[in-house]
Amino acid sequence: MTTKGRAGVVGVVPWNVEWAGELAGEALAYLARHYPECSGSEALRPYEEAAHDAAMDADEERYKEALRGFMKAGREEALRVRWGA
DSSP states (O other), rough: OOOOOTTSEOOOOOOHHHHHHHHHHHHHHHHHHHHHGGTTOGGGGHHHHHHHHHHTOOOOHHHHHHHHHHHHHHEEEEEHHHHHH
16 A cells, blocks of 8 residues: 655555554544434444545544544534434
8 A cells, every 4th residue: 555654755654553443442432421422323424434544545644634523523413413403
């Protein structure tokens, strides 16, 4: 797999599976703790796919951005459910 690494050099960049798993686990734990209503929501699907795509490309910044979007979308979905919208 080739990708553009942090230094801007094109080459093989190893993907840290442990790091990625920890970040995803933290995002899931955050939503479960604060916004359990969003569990399994289809609103999260695009962010799950974006995180997966970023992981397949070994793109750490896109991965983190997707997880931030995942948490934000989960919060918005939970608040929508809470407010009955």
